[in-house]
Every structure is written in C-alpha cells, then in structure tokens.
Amino acid sequence: MRAVDVGGLRAWVSDTGGSAVTPSPERARSHDRVVRAALELATPLPARFGQVVSDEAALEALVEPRRAAFSAALERLAGMVEMTVRVILPAHAREGPALTGQEGRAASGREYLERVAVTQRQERNLLAEAGIVREHIRSAVRELVRAEAFAGAAAGSSMITVSHLIPRGHIEHYRRAIGALREDQPSLAIMVSGPWAPYSFAEAIG
Amino acid sequence: MSDEPVTDVSPGAVAEFERELREIARALPERIDADPERVDQGLARLVLTLIEVLRKVLEHQAVRRMDGGSLSDEEVERLGLALLRLSERMDELKRLFGLDDEDLEIDLGPLGRLR
Numbered sequence: 001m002r003a004v005d006v007g008g009l010r011a012w013v014s015d016t017g018g019s020a021v022t023p024s025p026e027r028a029r030s031h032d033r034v035v036r037a038a039l040e041l042a043t044p045l046p047a048r049f050g051q052v053v054s055d056e057a058a059l060e061a062l063v064e065p066r067r068a069a070f071s072a073a074l075e076r077l078a079g080m081v082e083m084t085v086r087v088i089l090p091a092h093a094r095e096g097p098a099l100t101g102q103e104g105r106a107a108s109g110r111e112y113l114e115r116v117a118v119t120q121r122q123e124r125n126l127l128a129e130a131g132i133v134r135e136h137i138r139s140a141v142r143e144l145v146r147a148e149a150f151a152g153a154a155a156g157s158s159m160i161t162v163s164h165l166i167p168r169g170h171i172e173h174y175r176r177a178i179g180a181l182r183e184d185q186p187s188l189a190i191m192v193s194g195p196w197a198p199y200s201f202a203e204a205i206g
Numbered sequence: 207m208s209d210e211p212v213t214d215v216s217p218g219a220v221a222e223f224e225r226e227l228r229e230i231a232r233a234l235p236e237r238i239d240a241d242p243e244r245v246d247q248g249l250a251r252l253v254l255t256l257i258e259v260l261r262k263v264l265e266h267q268a269v270r271r272m273d274g275g276s277l278s279d280e281e282v283e284r285l286g287l288a289l290l291r292l293s294e295r296m297d298e299l300k301r302l303f304g305l306d307d308e309d310l311e312i313d314l315g316p317l318g319r320l321r
Contacts, residue, residue, distance in 0.1 A: 036211070081209070088222050105294075109286025110279075116289070117269045154308060159226040171209055182216055189219030195209050 001034060004056055006063045009070055012038060013059065021050040035197045043077045045070060046197040073202060080146060080165050081195035083174050085137055088189040089129050089158040126153060130160045133188065137162050140181040144170045149200035163200040171195055250303040251310070254296070258310045261292055 004011045012034060021027065031049045038044035053059045063070065106112035130152050138148065147165040166174055171194070178192045215223055268285050271277050277285065300306060 086223065086226075088219065088226065106286075106290055109283040109288070109290060111286070112290040112293075113268055113272055113282060113286040116265050117273065120266065120269055154230070154311065156307070157226055157229060159223075168209065175212075175214065178214075189216045189222055191213065191215045191219070191223050193213035194211055196211060 004059060006060050007067055009063060009067065009074075011059060011063065012044075016052060018052075021052060023050060039081070039195070039197045043074075043080055044197055045073055045077070045202045046199050077165070077198050077201060079167055080198055080201075081168050081171065082198040082200055083164050083166055083171070083192065083194035084196065084200075085162045085164070085178060086191045086193075087133050087137070087160050087162075089126065089133060089153065089160065090187045126158060133160060134162060136181060136185060136188075137178075140184075141166075141174055141177045144174050144177065147201055165198055165201045168195065247303055247305070250299075251305055254299055254303070254305060255310045258296065261289075261296065264292075265289055 001012060001014045004013055014034075028049060035044065035046045038046075053062055106115055134150060141164060145164040145166050149163040151161040151163075153160050164174070175192060178190060182188070182190050268289060272282050272285075300310070
C-alpha cells in the first residue's frame with residue numbers, strides 16, 4: 001500500500017500482478033481495511049473494489065480530467081460519513097394474495113395471466129410498503145442527514161437499503177434515532193451499520 | 207476522529223439479514239474488469255434486458271385489459287398463451303447465456319427497479 005501524489009490529490013494504491021482483480025472475501029476485506037484507514041484520517045472518495053490501472057502514468061491520465069470533480073466531491077464530503085440502514089419488510093407486504101396451486105407451468109393462457117396479475121399486485125404492495133418504510137426512516141433521522149440514497153428490494157428480496165450521508169459528529173444521535181424507530185415500529189427488522197466511507201455518495205469517482 | 211463501524215440488528219432478525227445479504231453477495235459479479243470473453247454475454251444481457259422490459263410492459267397491458275373486462279374469454283386465452291410462450295422462450299435464452307432474473311434488472315434510481 002502506498003500513496004501516489006496526482007496533481008495535489010493523493011491516490012492510495014497497491015500493486016497487482018495482473019490486469020484484473022478476481023474478487024474474493026479476503027481481497028474485499030483488505031480493500032475495506034484500506035478505505036477504513038483512510039476514513040480515520042479524513043473522508044476519502046472510496047474507489048470501487050478492483051479498479052486497475054497499468055502504471056502511475058495511467059493513474060494520472062485517469063485522475064487528471066476529473067480532478068475538479070474529485071476536489072469538489074472531497075470538499076462536499078469533508079467531515080461526513082455514510083450510515084446504512086437495511087430493513088426487511090414485514091411479512092404481510094411480502095406474501096400478498098395466496099399463491100397456492102401455482103406450482104409448475106400454467107395450464108392455460110388465462111391461468112398464466114391470472115398468475116401474472118397476482119405477481120404484479122405483490123410487487124405493487126411491496127413497492128408501496130417500501131415507500132412507507134422509507135418515509136419512517138426519513139422522518140426519524142431527518143435532522144441529522146445531508147443526503148440520502150435509496151435502493152428498493154431486488155427481485156425476490158424484501159430488503160430495502162437506505163444510506164445516509166451524515167456529519168461525523170452525528171453518528172451517536174443517528175444510532176439513537178434508529179433505535180427509537182425500532183421501538184416505534186416493532187414489526188420492522190432493522191439493521192443499522194457504519195460509519196462507512198461515503199460509497200453511495202461518491203458519484204464523481206465513476 | 208476514529209469511529210469503528212458497528213452493525214446493530216433488531217433482536218431475532220439476525221438470521222433473516224444473513225440470508226438476504228448472502229443472496230446479494232451471490233449476485234455480485236465474479237469479475238470486475240471488462241474481459242473480452244465476456245463481451246458476448248454482456249451484449250446478450252443488454253438485448254435480453256430490453257426484451258424483458260417490453261415483455262413486462264405487454265404483461266401489464268394484458269392484465270389491465272383483462273381486469274378491465276374489455277377482452278373476451280377467447281382473447282384472454284390467446285393473449286395469455288402468447289405471453290406464456292414468450293416467458294418460456296426468455297427462460298431458455300437466459301439459461302443459454304448463463305443469466306438469471308437479477309442480471310436483467312434495471313435500476314431506475316428514484317423510480318425503483320424494473321423487474
């Protein structure tokens with residue numbers, strides 16, 4: 001691990017043998033350790049795991065055209081950290097109408113369309129529920145956050161993820177606010193984690 | 207300045223979160239950098255994603271028309287069968303290119319995900 005000065009910005013790099021990095025849990029953890037170490041000094045722009053350049057000249061060519069964007073992002077994120085809330089939506093939102101007798105291939109065109117209609121209703125329910133939960137979270141931490149990033153439930157999942165950009169000084173308040181939300185909404189399974197480097201708010205790094 | 211990251215989970219929900227997060231980890235790409243051997247798969251993914259978008263639109267329209275009562279029984283049957291065959295054909299193509307449903311999701315940002 002070494003720091004390379006690129007026109008006033010400092011890039012943290014390490015040398016790899018090849019042109020691509022094959023992800024493994026161990027490599028992801030060491031990437032995370034580096035980002036955390038940087039976060040202890042100041043809020044960095046975390047690079048996506050596995051970004052590879054051929055040499056320092058290529059690194060400079062990558063950074064140079066975006067230096068202004070990087071500097072602006074660093075300024076915007078200074079003193080900030082990311083907190084992440086994940087919520088598993090309550091069972092009633094996931095299950096929707098009964099799905100019994102829907103195994104295997106539909107026996108007719110009508111049956112197929114009716115199954116599609118059931119699935120569409122479930123997806124709408126899930127989306128509506130996700131919106132309600134997002135509002136609950138938003139009002140619990142409204143005073144503490146500077147920005148929010150939201151990821152709805154992926155196909156087949158009922159977990160939503162909300163990331164918040166908050167000033168470092170608000171971490172404890174934030175945890176308490178989510179704790180209070182948990183007490184207010186006992187049917188929601190809530191996981192809160194952080195502080196992390198602002199992965200969800202570092203668009204400039206592309 | 208240091209604040210160690212802490213993860214705090216609602217009591218009783220640890221196993222549920224473990225399952226969901228394992229599922230996400232499974233869906234992550236095996237390799238990050240562009241690889242020429244994977245270009246074909248990338249192209250197939252793009253084309254199939256577009257077809258999937260159209261298929262979903264057609265299904266939504268069909269269900270709306272069925273629920274609205276503007277289709278005869280015969281029309282419902284014909285439309286349903288055509289969509290069933292399209293869905294089966296898509297499954298075959300996904301298998302052929304080693305793609306699954308998550309590969310064909312489009313994240314529309316604030317509008318959520320198309321699936």
